[in-house]
Every structure is written in structure tokens, then in C-alpha cells.
Amino acid sequence: MKVKRRTVWFLTLFSLVAVISVYYVFENDRNINLMAIFSDDTLQETTLTGLPEETRAVQSESYLFEQMRMEVEHERSQLREQYTQKIASDQYSAEEKNEAYNEMNALIKRNSSEAMLEMLIKSLGYSDAFVRIEGEKVAVTVMSDEMSKEEANEIIYVVMSEQGEGVQVTVNVQSNYY
Incomplete structure (x- = not known):
């Protein structure tokens, strides 16, 4: 479907x-x-x-995935804090504040793209997925016992259809029995 x-x-x-x-x-x-x-x-x-604070409510069956999400959220909340301080400070020029604002918007967009991709990958039948976007590279980790090439290609197709053709996608498998 x-x-x-x-x-x-x-x-x-x-x-x-x-x-x-x-x-x-x-x-x-x-x-x-x-x-x-x-x-x-x-x-x-x-x-x-x-x-x-911006939060992503994602339920996880894997403590490892939840820990990775928490680490990413902590890292990004520190970046948001820095951008907010830069925007509110009168030490920076309007151009620098505008750049910080644009960076904050890009961070929010990346968070929503990752959440969307996780939801789409879960809809393919995986119990959990973790997506990390860094520039033109997208790292996908799914919870599954094993994965065929066709299943990996399906995930790559979903990511490329959402992010565009120019991205590099890596798919990793995390076993349910870690």
C-alpha cells in the first residue's frame, strides 16, 4: 500500500x-x-x-533507540538554546541573528523530517526505527531480527522519496535481542 x-x-x-x-x-x-x-x-x-520545549513523543520498544533519541534531543536542545541566546542578544548584528534564526528553523525542519521518516519506516512493519539526518547523509537503524536486500532497498526508497535523490542512505539493523 x-x-x-x-x-x-x-x-x-x-x-x-x-x-x-x-x-x-x-x-x-x-x-x-x-x-x-x-x-x-x-x-x-x-x-x-x-x-x-520542542519534543518528539516517540514510543520505543528498544532502550537503545530511546537512549539514542535522548542524546540527539539533548544535543539539539543545547543548539536551540545557543541560537535563542544569539537571537535575543544585542551583541550580534541583524545578519548574524538572521543566520541563527535560519539555523534554528533548519534544526526544527530536520527534527520533523526525522520523525516523519521514522513513522514511515515503522509503517513498513518494523517495530522501531531511528533516523539521523546530517546534511546529505541519512542513517537509518531499524529494529529487526534480519533484513533482506529488498527490505533495505524499500527503506532507502522511502527515505529518498522524502529527502530527494541526492542523499546518501545507510541502513543498519539492530536485533531485538541485543
């Missing part, structure tokens, strides 16, 4: 909107003064507090 790319993106966007909506409906502590953004002294005195 082939799923159209547009349908997958729509479902992902819809689920993201649903999760964010539920979060904001049930959130008790709102410390953000949105009107302060439009005042004259916004960059010097405005601090954003109470903003949720």
Missing part, C-alpha cells in the same frame, strides 16, 4: 496542530506577554518564559 506524500504531510500537520491545541488548552501557567512584543523596548527587556 503506497501512501501519497501529500496525505502523510497533511496527517502529520493535523496531528501536530491537535497536540499543540490540547497542550495550550490544558496549560495552566502562561507567562508570555504577547503585547510586549509590539512595544518600543522589546529586544532589551523582553524575555520569553513559559515556552514549551
Whole structure:
């Protein structure tokens, strides 16, 4: 069964909107003064507090996969923190702040692409998958006892159809019995 790319993106966007909506409906502590953004002294005195950290809720059957996800999330949250500090600081030029903003957006896009690919690979029948995108290289690790060349090619096809033809895809297998 082939799923159209547009349908997958729509479902992902819809689920993201649903999760964010539920979060904001049930959130008790709102410390953000949105009107302060439009005042004259916004960059010097405005601090954003109470903003949720970006999280990827992925259930894993493998502690190894969960540990890898946590390491990547920790690394990327430190990068987000650096970018946020650079954007909020008045020590940098507008061009440097814009570059930090673009880097933060690229990081968010990479996180969502990885989550989408993990979901698509799991839909192929694997109990778990871990995807790491670094530039033009995509490393995929799936939980399976064994994998044929056809199954590996199917994963490579899914990744290339989402990321484009110019990416290098490596597929690794992690046994359920590690």
C-alpha cells in the first residue's frame, strides 16, 4: 500500500496542530506577554518564559533507540538554546541573528523530517526505527531480527522519496535481542 506524500504531510500537520491545541488548552501557567512584543523596548527587556520545549513523543520498544533519541534531543536542545541566546542578544548584528534564526528553523525542519521518516519506516512493519539526518547523509537503524536486500532497498526508497535523490542512505539493523 503506497501512501501519497501529500496525505502523510497533511496527517502529520493535523496531528501536530491537535497536540499543540490540547497542550495550550490544558496549560495552566502562561507567562508570555504577547503585547510586549509590539512595544518600543522589546529586544532589551523582553524575555520569553513559559515556552514549551520542542519534543518528539516517540514510543520505543528498544532502550537503545530511546537512549539514542535522548542524546540527539539533548544535543539539539543545547543548539536551540545557543541560537535563542544569539537571537535575543544585542551583541550580534541583524545578519548574524538572521543566520541563527535560519539555523534554528533548519534544526526544527530536520527534527520533523526525522520523525516523519521514522513513522514511515515503522509503517513498513518494523517495530522501531531511528533516523539521523546530517546534511546529505541519512542513517537509518531499524529494529529487526534480519533484513533482506529488498527490505533495505524499500527503506532507502522511502527515505529518498522524502529527502530527494541526492542523499546518501545507510541502513543498519539492530536485533531485538541485543
